[in-house]
Amino acid sequence: LAKTTQPISMDSYEGQEVNITCSHNNIATNDYITWYQQFPSQGPRFIIQGYKTKVTNEVASLFIPADRKSSTLSLPRVSLSDTAVYYCLVGSMDSSYKLIFGSGTRLLVRP
Amino acid sequence: DVKVTQSSRYLVKRTGEKVFLECVQDMDHENMFWYRQDPGLGLRLIYFSYDVKMKEKGDIPEGYSVSREKKERFSLILESASTNQTSMYLCASSTRDRRQAFFGQGTRLTVV
Numbered sequence: 001l002a003k004t005t006q007p008i009s010m011d012s013y014e015g016q017e018v019n020i021t022c023s024h025n026n027i028a029t030n031d032y033i034t035w036y037q038q039f040p041s042q043g044p045r046f047i048i049q050g051y052k053t054k055v056t057n058e059v060a061s062l063f064i065p066a067d068r069k070s071s072t073l074s075l076p077r078v079s080l081s082d083t084a085v086y087y088c089l090v091g092s093m094d095s096s097y098k099l100i101f102g103s104g105t106r107l108l109v110r111p
Numbered sequence: 112d113v114k115v116t117q118s119s120r121y122l123v124k125r126t127g128e129k130v131f132l133e134c135v136q137d138m139d140h141e142n143m144f145w146y147r148q149d150p151g152l153g154l155r156l157i158y159f160s161y162d163v164k165m166k167e168k169g170d171i172p173e174g175y176s177v178s179r180e181k182k183e184r185f186s187l188i189l190e191s192a193s194t195n196q197t198s199m200y201l202c203a204s205s206t207r208d209r210r211q212a213f214f215g216q217g218t219r220l221t222v223v
Contacts, residue, residue, distance in 0.1 A: 032210065034210070034211075036212075041199075041217065041219075042214075042216065042217065043115075043201045043203065043214025043215055043216060043217055044154070044201075044203075044212075044214050045214070046211045046212065046213075049210060049211070087153070087154075091209070098144075098156055098159055098167070098169060099142075099144055099156065099159070099203070099205070099209060099212055100156055100169075100170070101146070101153055101154035101155075101156075102153055103151070103152065103153035104153055
């Protein structure tokens with residue numbers, strides 16, 4: 001199972017672009033990269049998922065280099081409401097994948 | 112709208128009590144998960160189930176058991192509650208390929 005490493009916390013200001021990088025050196029060929037967002041006192045919420053290159057949706061972009069040993073979640077023009085914990089998960093869709101969450105990155109957006 | 116519902120938002124139980132936390136999903140998902148979350152420790156997987164009557168241990172199964180008699184319902188059981196089981200408990204479900212998980216609102220359990 002690929003282990004992930006993320007920064008424990010990050011600070012930003014409203015209107016800035018925020019990039020959170022996740023390292024996953026042991027990623028396997030069949031593994032996908034998934035990011036979740038969690039607000040206080042709520043369950044995590046799926047943000048974005050990718051396998052390689054770049055994925056973009058209405059919330060975020062996910063950049064994955066060719067070697068796939070890391071990935072970067074990009075949040076454009078953050079607002080105060082983006083203050084949350086962001087989790088990077090790596091795993092394949094076979095039966096051994098248990099949806100293991102790490103400690104995540106605590107993002108604080110300041111006015 | 113997809114939904115994972117946990118039976119209680121807040122729960123207070125006494126040490127030694129048997130505690131049941133219930134989770135129901137309406138998405139016909141094969142997989143269901145129970146996590147606990149404590150400050151500074153992120154989400155830790157207790158148990159998950161990939162089919163009715165099937166279960167696998169997660170990272171911290173000690174002191175817990177689970178039951179999945181029907182596809183839509185996954186119960187977490189604390190056989191004899193202890194104060195170190197005071198925590199936020201989160202249930203989730205996903206399709207078989209686990210590409211996206213949906214979480215309930217959480218149950219904050221306090222054991223006194």
